[in-house]
Amino acid sequence: MSSKYLDLLAEKYDSEEKVATEIINLEAILNLPKGTEHFVSDLHGEYQAFQHVLRNGSGNVKVKIRDLFKGEMSEEELNEFAALVYYPEEKLSLIKSHFSSKKELREWYIGTIERLLKLVSYASSKYTRSKLRKALPKQFVYIIEELLYKTDEFTNKKDYYAKMLEQIISLGQVDKLIVGLAYTMQxxxxxxxxxxxxIYDRGPDPHKIMDTLIDYHSLDIQWGNHDVLWIGAYSGSKVCLANIIRICAxxxxxxxxxxxxxxxxxxxxNLAEKYYEDNPAFHPKRISGEHLTEQEQLQITKIHQAISIIQFKLESPIIKRRSCFAMEDRLLLEKVDYDRNEVTIHGKTYPLENTCFSTIDPEQPDRLLDEEQQVIDKLLFSIQHSEKLSRHMNFLMKKGKLYLQYNGNLLIHGCIPLEENGDMKQMEIEGKSYAGRELLDVFEEYTRYAFAHPEETDDFATDMVWYQWTGENSSLFGKREMTTFERYFIKDKETHKERKNPYYHLREDEDMCRKMLAExxxxxxxxxxxxxxxxxxxxDGEDPIKANGKMIVIDGGFSKAYQSTTGIAGYTLLYNSYGMQLVAHQRFNSKEEVLQNGTDVLSIKRLVDEELERKKVRETNIGQELLQEIANLNSLRKHRYMH
Ligand SMILES: O=P(O)(O)OC[C@H]1O[C@](O)(COP(=O)(O)O)[C@@H](O)[C@@H]1O
Ligand SMILES: [Mn+2]
Structure with a gap:
């Protein structure tokens, strides 16, 4: 180790005792059970459902409550208490409104705080005190630590604690304390x-999810195709921008x-009003039955058409300038016979319906009208100057990557593009061929470059971000082509099918998964x-656990739009020191329902794997970092203090 580095380290640990204390501390942490990892995916703007899964730790909070109190509380009381832990502010005001006397309320407060303290102490038993301290509400750290570490044997302190609780109540701090303890528990x-x-698209509140994630204590993100679409828009890709607005419409x-x-x-x-009429193919989807006036629906329908046509026009020059994308099949505006209202795809001719081509010049179908050009330019300007979007996109870049190796597992949203025979699919990019992990690394590099250069809008890197949304070799898309045009304008459902990359059936095979892990x-x-x-x-009986447990698919569809296909409301995965558990969640209706009835969303747990021996921090990614720190400290000790 360089002596410069040792100097730096010596500044922080300026005595042998300090070095020794830190080594002892780190060694102790290595021997604690590994912390619980929580995996979620495909949140698609469903903030409330996501919040619920987050607040109940995919059912883990309830398990702990049950472990501790099942003898002394009825099922109804357990549920009430759980709801208080999930939504403390709302549940508190509901509960308080039910008490008629101050005395009753006081008793409830004392009982509840005692239970919360027990619960927090139970949940923190596998962490260090310093970690628990960080999780405590700042203004109550001292009080909670006093209350937590009280030992009942020494009754002489009893009065002291009773007095403390009384003071908290009479000083009007008790609600805050309960809320703080509930969040500590979460x-x-x-x-x-x-x-x-x-995280993005389809549901109404992706921004609230982003805000929640920004405040979250510890996380990473693997980008999804929809997230990269937003990154692309912010990075200067007009076609990505047209797509996000189209999907919002x-x-x-x-x-x-x-x-x-x-x-x-x-x-x-204004553009939409000028050129478009009502059109059933472009009516907005209404998932949760929210009411739209006819006027509102008409307006959205027009915008939806205007931005879709802009999108189709913008795709064409990119496909033409990037032969390595091999997307000529998607130059559909050029394959339309505008007189006969037909399109020829893969040699077959189909009649078109619900067309809205009034801004298209059949001679030059991809030419944007000046008005269209101005609209998209203005949109790009404002999206790149949105302070809030900038915050969210910067966070996505900071915490996100295309894939992640973590504690021995590979986390990836879409796929590793494969050939039918199981080889990694090659893609030639700027004269060089890439496949497998290398290909993904190249995709990520271009994404980061595009993000760092938002002023470049037509360069290769920016086009590559769009390619990841829709290209055949994209690890995020994983399909042969995106049939958006066909789904709007062609009746024949055969044309709507999007052929999946062979990955999606090969991943059922254990050897294939082993090969990909090794890659x-x-x-x-x-x-x-x-x-x-x-x-x-x-x-339909599909199993999320595939390839003898080597492959776990956790998109059960938080997205309301997809729940009729999946039949449930999402999978999540928990990985604690005892092993991995898959949790299937039933449809989440509303927070109000949880608050009122205390009913939780029914979650069914399934064991993926049980560790023979409880896994320790030593065996995790973080453990590896700690071991390195210990090695550094030992070397500091040897070279600076042991003379
Ligand atoms: O159902 P929608 O909103 O029209 O979206 C369909 C499109 O979404 C995609 O499935 C991509 O989104 P997902 O990543 O959620 O699957 C495309 O393959 C498809 O063309
Ligand atoms: Mn996706």
């Missing part, structure tokens, strides 16, 4: 969160663009691949 239940992609979420991110849609609306330098005997992206059709 935080202790999960040590680290993995978001395996697709399609799902009646334009207020995300307008109100949340502050983008003025007026120019787009990412992971131990095939112990590692697993954790995937999102494709909804598991539990309703």
């Amino acid at each position: 935080r202790l239940t999960v040590d680290h969160l993995h978001v395996v992609g697709d 399609r799902y009646n979420n334009l207020d995300i663009i307008e109100d949340v991110y502050g983008i003025n849609l007026r120019p787009l609306l 990412f330098d992971l131990d095939p005997d112990h590692g697993r691949i954790i995937n999102g992206h494709t909804p598991v059709k539990e309703r």
